[in-house]
Amino acid sequence: MMTLGQRRALRLGLRLAAAIALTLLFMFPIYWLFMISFKTPDEIYAFPPKWYPGQLNFDNYAVLFKDGDATTVGNSLIVAFFSTALAMFLGSICAYSLARFQTGGQHLANWIVSQRMIPPIAVVFPIFLLYVWFGLVDTYIGVILLYTAFNLPYVIWMMRGYILDVPQALEESALVDGCTRWQVIWKVVLPMCRAGLVATSIFTFVFAWNDFIFALVLTRTEVATYTVQITHYFGGQSNFWAKISAMSVLGTLPIFVVTAFMQRYFVRGISLGAVKG
């Protein structure tokens, strides 16, 4: 017979073992991707595959920078950054109006968030036809404009939630003190939901950064993003795995770093604000 203490320890041990096994299972593909990027081509194509590289070899990355392929990561950065800034500005002031004045009522709020749900392929097809007309294909402005519009509903929806969390009494006292509404927004409300602003910007940034289908259709060579570049390495007969893995790591590492700082707001961010976490 086991004592109660022993049973508890056993249960905890089993749970810990399961937790470690699950985490290893989910981490393995990421490990594999990163690991491949440090292998030499000979090692990559060796059979049976070794589960670790012979040595840390940065040649696959050096090639990307030497050939200029790495500029696509820069393109991703530019379009994600500017579209995020624009969407955050337009979205936050719109969210304030929806939250405080119930502008347009529930219908407008619902309409805005439903814009987010339209399948990208259905939007990008007519957008492409229009962009051809206006000469916006393969331009920064074209891509930034589309990402801004695509992320606006998300920003408005999320910021509306965060602004509703700010006590209205604070605003009223600021108004009594002679602040204009515009000042109230910038000096009281937005600073109060700083954390929400940061979390929402990061999500918005990640959505744009990770997008593939919009960039696939709307870019050619000048502003191709890293996700599009990866698919260029998929050949008909053979794939350039060294480049695929190295480029994937270049695109993934920044995202890992950025999201590590926002664990607290993660659940709220991915559940459209429905779960406060």
Added chain:
Amino acid sequence: MTSTPATLRAAFGERNFKYLLVGPAIFVLLLIGVFPLVYLLIVSFQGITMTETSTDFIGADNYRQLFDDARLWQSLLHTVVITAIALPIELALGLAMAQLFLDRIPGRPIFIALLVLPVVISPIVSGATWALMFNHRFGPINQIVGWIAGKETILLWTINPNLVYPAIIAAEVWQWTPFMFLLLLAALAGVDKSQLEAAAIDGAGWWRTFYRIVLPAITPVMTIAVLIRGLDLFRLFDIVWALTKGGPGTMTETVSIFTYVKGFQQFETSYTAAVALLVVVLLSAVVMILLRRVELAR
């Protein structure tokens, strides 16, 4: 920064200020969200193809063609099949993981931080990652299968018609189970402790407690999670594109891939417009339900 809006505010007054704040965002949404849909509607009644540039209206021919297009309905079926298999697995696995991590466990924050990682990876990258994993020559999966089988095994995961769906679903489940896990973990943590204690005092077993108290409590969050994931799965493109490009043949073509191929590889412009509108209409119903749920949970 304050002067211009202040002047504007004076001109419009407080009553109109709220519209001024909403205006720019709505303008962008109308320009990029609504205008294209209207344009789609117009194009869908024309007869534009790669060789035909005339914009004369040809009536509802494109819509009639929708009904006879086996490839379209098959792509819808593929999408539904992937959703119907991947979503329950993600939900069940996510719930089990959430249950595992609900109670205190050493290193809990680290485990959670690591398990979250697949969610933030670009789907095109996770598709590429799984293409590496499933590679028939030097991928680790065939190697592991070989160890279990006891002999060298070469399974063509992205080519063999019997294996492509398991491969796609594995990648999909890997990337999005953590999403379910996180949401359900938050939901489980929010279950009323006093009710659980009362059930324990009454001598209710684990299953009975789960079925009667926990499940009803987490159902709202579960519904939202399923709807969000269902919507994403309906638009599935990237992972499949990286793994199979819809192949072999058109075996794994999803609706999004079908639309892309029609519009950007076969240039059946007007017909693609009709397809895209069909997709929007089909999705709208799900969106309506999701909206109501999110609003209720707020």
